[in-house]
Amino acid sequence: MTTYALTDSWTMTRRELAHWARQPVQVLVALAFPVMLLMMFGYLVGGGRGVHGDYLGYLVPGMLALTMAFGLEGTMLAVTQDLNKGVIDRFRSMPMANGAVLVGRSAADMLQSALGLAVLTGVGYALGWRAHGGPGAFLAAMGLLLLFRFAMLWIGIHLALVAGKPELVQAVQILVWPVGFLSNAFALPESMPGWLGTVVGWNPMSHTATAVRDLLGGPGGEPGHAWAAIAWPLALLAVFFPLAVRRFARLSR
Amino acid sequence: MADTAITVEGVHKTYGDRTALDGLDLRVARGTVHGVLGPNGAGKTTLVRILATLLRPDAGRIQVAGHDIVTEAQAVRFRIGLLGQHAALDEELGGRQNLEMFGRLYHLGARHARVRAGELLDRFGLGDTGRKPVRAYSGGMRRRLDLAASLITEPEVLFLDEPTTGLDPRGRAEVWSAVRSLVGGGTTVLLTTQYLEEADQLADRISVVDRGRVIADGTADELKADTGGDRIDVVLRHPGQLGAAVALLPVPKEDVSADRDRRLISAPVTDRMAALSGVVRALEEAGIEAEDIALRRPTLDEVFLHLTGRDDRTKEAV
Ligand SMILES: Nc1ncnc2c1ncn2[C@@H]1O[C@H](COP(=O)(O)OP(=O)(O)OP(=O)(O)O)[C@@H](O)[C@H]1O
């Protein structure tokens, strides 16, 4: 069956793209949401605690990382909805490659995330944010962000497979918020009370944000976080990818 | 076993502490239609889902189209089609999109998948649905598209779980004629139903399932014969004479069924002619007027009642 793994995964990716074409508004809303957050924190809240000078240079990389983290919800919701649809029965009664459903999901989500990064950096640019450090560093930063998103994606798939019901998605959605905000996305850990700063420093998302800031030459960037920004997502993937795949193969059988 | 398409031996399945299948056995000959008849909760859907490799049995052995459904699930999937109790379609996409997608997943290749989708849409009268999403289809259209999807590869074995439930008479006739033409092409069909008439019309053989077991099987005629052969129906002119008429019949009172609204009494008979002349004479002597007297075979409803000893066919059997 492995010979068909690629074509089947592509067929399932096309299915997701066909859904986009049917629901363009939904896609646009998903893309607009981080832009809204960026505006809100950039202008309404105005200036992060402990950040001196170029707050936009601090905020934009933070928002990029936060958008990747929040992708977890979207993935989880989509997988949960899919699993509760009748069409899954037909897929499972057909000789298609095992897991193509999940690969299609992740391909579509990664594409949407890449699109989200493009929109957010574009809006940042329009607001006066500039990336310093050249195209190589920019692409490396985007790579780290997408790697982090990929880890979030498989956590999302695993949680969806474990939880199974749309009601439980809501609980996770609520939990994702503190995890997203208990990071250095908006403010420097040094400006927070001791224990909070420590938690924030540990958050994998903080490492990604710091490494991205370093690559894009914004305030709050520190060299040496790139390794943690690579190692954390890989470690999460090493745990959740096999768990999710196994869980899916055993599903309801 | 080359001429056996489905073999089910001693299959058990429980959900938590609820037993759905309790040692079910079944054998379906190649190229025939096998009806699985049972009330709500009998285990029909569980059986079909196990046969279609969606569920794993707790115990027992099952072969479909010559392959074991647990150890050779993928080989089985190449040879089966499934029309589940609920639509198994992508509701956001259109009919053509659905069929093309399934065709590609059966590895027909893009062009062949497109051609096949077109053929099936035309055959099931869905050729003009355009880009309309399945979500907006009527129940009958959705059922037809679902059936089309289960036929993409012209499967060796087709499972139909209550294929006509919820369809109007026209939709039902369409599904029936599709099933008949498939069998003409050599496909083996296992269909579940709560409609005795449907099993009677379509199935070569019938297994009556109740509480996860087969409680009887055979052709429709065999099942009817087992119930006690022929019956005599008498329609009276005056409902008030119902009781008196029941007492006249040459059978124990508890075997007679009486329906006051229809002024009908019905009883099993052994010797057709003797029973008929005997009843006519007895009614005349007692001065009871009959509007109609007829001899007939039992209906499958009566078979069912006889087998299960219950008349709650349409209610949840809990
Ligand atoms: N997922 C499940 N979890 C728990 N119990 C289940 C599940 N599916 C079925 N059951 C139970 O197993 C038994 C058999 O159910 P099944 O759906 O196979 O019956 P059925 O003959 O298809 O009924 P119907 O005519 O209503 O479709 C029932 O008692 C049902 O309540």
Ligand SMILES: [Mg+2]
């Ligand atoms: Mg059922």
